[in-house]
């Protein structure tokens with residue numbers, strides 16, 4: 135006996151919902167596009183304005199200033215030099231710009247949400263399961279909703295990256311504020327502090343280290359996502375890898391892969407150092 | 412003048428405070444209510460008042476509701492029922508915003524574990540209250556420096572709390588509360604976390620400061636010795652309820668129930684009994700201008716005593732005469748006591764503790780005179796009286 139269930143029109147339904155959202159959220163997507171696009175352009179222009187060699191020196195000096203560690207500094211200089219030598223300089227600049235812009239957007243949305251969740255128990259009860267759920271999804275799933283809103287391209291990549299990398303910023307901010315000893319908050323209350331005074335004079339300063347930990351994670355997640363987002367048109371180092379795969383050029387893919395590893399190591403070291411001090 | 416008045420204040424922790432409150436008013440006790448409703452009684456119908464400039468110590472065992480009570484006064488905890496008046500204003504009726512203002516103006520609070528802000532320097536900690544009030548930086552700094560000086564930490568402003576010892580940290584806590592010059596200090600076990608020696612110093616200093624600042628202080632303590640030392644009056648709590656209110660003497664002399672008596676038993680009685688409570692108030696004395704040797708001798712004979720204090724018309728103590736020497740004056744036919752007066756008569760102030768009286772009495776052969784700050788005679792203490800007073804109250808000699 136053969137019996138066929140009618141196929142559920144799930145895909146159609148979702149497309150209808152997305153259509154609706156795309157139409158009605160146009161103002162938001164336009165604003166996001168503008169910010170993201172301008173941001174990247176600005177970053178890229180700034181970093182391409184000087185000769186790569188000068189930029190390498192500048193970055194090396196910056197890393198030394200931030201870490202005061204000889205090892206990382208030398209690694210930065212040699213690593214960046216290698217990247218330039220392999221002809222991956224503009225791809226790297228593009229990747230760094232994407233990471234930076236995505237991170238800035240993720241933090242400036244994520245930290246306020248985190249603060250709100252810390253101060254409002256109900257908000258946290260709603261947001262927390264969402265964050266938990268987001269963490270279980272594989273990274274490239276985030277690419278799907280980006281396309282209907284922004285089409286293929288860098289803005290869509292940034293959007294996916296922002297969504298993907300925001301959870302730690304929210305989570306750690308909430309955690310950091312909740313971790314502030316109750317008696318200190320009580321003390322601020324006893325002296326007649328209002329909500330904002332409490333937040334800016336006591337809670338945020340004391341949560342700073344934890345929040346910085348969240349920011350670090352956000353940056354590292356952003357880097358990993360920017361690479362994956364090459365699939366929807368983020369260029370950069372991820373784009374080089376993606377192209378090499380499509381053209382069956384393992385050598386070129388490997389070179390771009392090394393570039394990504396170098397950037398990741400430098401970022402990780404600098405961030406670790408920053409969050410410790 | 413009453414500064415703080417609490418009327419039937421209750422605080423119940425839990426989901427069904429009204430149900431618990433009803434049981435409380437029916438006279439059910441804390442354990443029963445917890446078993447029935449799951450709610451915890453923090454404070455049970457507490458009523459008392461604090462006069463302006465007075466130190467009231469709220470005392471009780473751990474868990475008796477002291478912290479909860481003091482937090483009801485500035486509404487860090489919302490009282491479940493009852494009224495709390497501060498300067499005639501019912502604080503339970505204040506709106507959020509009014510309450511904030513009220514806290515800024517009226518209350519300074521000192522916490523058991525100091526609750527200093529670790530990310531702020533000492534001076535920034537002390538300035539905190541003023542910063543909240545949005546006062547000018549220069550004013551703020553000046554007041555904070557003054558408060559720091561008052562607690563003996565001048566020059567420590569740039570340090571961080573973690574660089575200071577426990578005793579110093581609590582001085583910062585005290586300075587922070589004093590910097591805004593509030594009328595009322597709420598001190599929740601402010602000295603309990605300190606070493607005994609440092610603790611005693613802090614108590615002494617608080618008493619000394621209080622001489623000039625005259626704040627209204629609600630001091631929480633679980634230590635009767637501390638309560639007796641600091642308190643003008645003591646409020647004793649048990650299971651959230653007030654079980655006795657009185658001066659330290661009241662509490663010691665007439666413990667209102669077994670619970671209080673148990674506390675009292677552990678106090679070293681000799682530290683608490685003072686010259687004033689032990690002394691005999693009425694006694695014969697010789698007056699410098701009117702009494703000659705014969706009159707003095709007759710007074711000694713009538714009272715069967717061997718010495719007599721000599722006073723002037725204003726009751727000021729001039730010295731002591733002894734029966735044998737007065738007898739010699741009479742033999743010689745002298746008209747004045749003058750030459751027999753020992754001007755080094757032992758005298759103590761009314762608040763001298765019994766423990767110190769022993770030492771004084773050891774070295775003299777006449778009673779001890781108790782005199783006020785103007786050297787006027789208030790009473791006398793003989794050895795037998797001291798022993799009796801201590802024995803009566805069950806102390807160890």
Ligand SMILES: Nc1ncnc2c1ncn2[C@@H]1O[C@H](COP(=O)(O)OP(=O)(O)O)[C@@H](O)[C@H]1O
Pocket residue numbers: 424425451452453471472473474475476477478479480
């Ligand atoms: N936030 C709270 N939630 C629930 N119960 C509390 C809370 N604070 C205090 N209690 C309870 O109230 C009672 C009195 O506590 P507390 O005022 O801290 O006592 P004390 O300061 O005298 O040691 C205790 O039984 C305690 O468990």
Ligand SMILES: [Mg+2]
Pocket residue numbers: 477478479600
């Ligand atoms: Mg307590």
